[in-house]
Each structure stands twice: as C-alpha cells, then as structure tokens.
Amino acid sequence: MGGNIIFSANNNEEVMILPVVPEIEINKSQNNEQFETINNGTINLVGDEVIRTFSITSILPSQKYRWLKPGSVAEPFKYVDFFNKWRAKKVPFRVITSKRDGTEWFNMAVLIDNFSYKVRKNGDVEYTLDLSEYRFVGGN
Numbered sequence: 211m212g213g214n215i216i217f218s219a220n221n222n223e224e225v226m227i228l229p230v231v232p233e234i235e236i237n238k239s240q241n242n243e244q245f246e247t248i249n250n251g252t253i254n255l256v257g258d259e260v261i262r263t264f265s266i267t268s269i270l271p272s273q274k275y276r277w278l279k280p281g282s283v284a285e286p287f288k289y290v291d292f293f294n295k296w297r298a299k300k301v302p303f304r305v306i307t308s309k310r311d312g313t314e315w316f317n318m319a320v321l322i323d324n325f326s327y328k329v330r331k332n333g334d335v336e337y338t339l340d341l342s343e344y345r346f347v348g349g350n
Contacts, residue, residue, distance in 0.1 A: 213231060213307060213308035213309045213310050213311075213312065213315065214227060214228070214231060214279055214281075214306075214307065214308045215227070215228040215231050215234075215266065215305065215306075215307050216228070216305070216306045216307075217292070217293075217303050217304070217305055218303065218304040218305075218306070219292070219296040219301055219303055219304075220296070220299075220301050224292060224296070226282075226288070226289060226292050227279055227280075227281040227282045228266070228268065228279065228282060228289075229269075229270060229271055229278040229279050229282035229283070229284065230268045230269055230270075230271065230277075230278070230279070231268070231279065232266060232267060232268040234264050234265075234266060234307065235264060235265075236262055236263075236264045236316070237262065237263045237264060238259065238260075238262045239259075239260050240256070240257055240258065240259050240260065241257030241258055241259075241260055242254055242255060242256055242257045243255045243257055261342050261343040261344075261345065262318065262342070262343040263323075263340070263341065263342045263343070264341055265338060265339065265340050265341065266337075266338070266339045266341070267336075267337070267338045267339075268336075268337065269330075269334050269335065269336050269337070270286035270289045270290070270327075270334065270335040270337060271284050271286065271334050272284060272285070272286050272332065272333030272334050272335070273332075273333070273334075286329075286333070286334065286335035287335070289335075289337075290327060290335065290337075293322060293325050293339070294325070297322055297325070302319045302320065302321055302344040303319070303320050303321070303322065304317070304318070304319050304320070305317075305318060305320050305341065318343055318344075319343070319344040319345075319346065320341040320342060320343060320344055321341065321342050321344045322339055322340070322341055323340045323341065323342050324338070324339075324340040325337070325338075325339055325340075326338050
C-alpha cells in the first residue's frame, strides 16, 4: 500500500500511526438471497450490504529502523497498551488509511474483534488486528 495507517480513539483524544504499513484487503459482502421458484427456477434477490471487515498483520518494531513511518514510535507496547486501553473502555476506533500518493483510501469507525500478538526474540512484536466496521446508530 505504501501510505499510512492512523488509529484514533475518542475523537482524536489519542492517535497512533502504525510504524509499518502492510497490504490490506477489505471484505465487503452483501446478504443476497436465492429462492427456488416454480416457473423461473432459481432467482436471486438483492440484499443489504453487511459491515466491512479487514485484518492488519504486521510488526511493531522495538528499534528505530530507518523505514519506520514518520510520526510512529519504536515502542511496541505503546501500541499494545493503546489498543487494550480503548478496547477495555468499549470505545470504537477510527482508522484512516492513505495511499502512496497521500490521498485517502478509507476512513471508517471500527471495532477490534480480535487482537493477537507475540514478542519476537529481538523485541519486535508481531500482531494481527481483526477489525469490523462500526456503524453509529441514531442521529437525525
């Protein structure tokens, strides 16, 4: 991808820029339904779109490698603590991603469905975040 991935909690109360940007694949499906009819065989009815989901798998470096994203930190447990703190408070995150040219790819509120990590021998932390779109309910 080449751009940036930025996580924000509680309307920018706390912001973290991921130090390494992996490839991301967005999953966006639709609840279409198929029915068997007497005269027309199988028909397909258009359903509603479901929430988008995606995973981020990468590393949180413990050293200031020259390829780290500007604004990120080489302190992996600052990220671990950030995600754990706001999850415990049951606050959705906002994730903003940009392309290599700096233009925004997507900007969405998300929930972390799963956060797994392990510490490598060199102190870096490998992690996976499984995320799903959060839709705010209510309003006008």
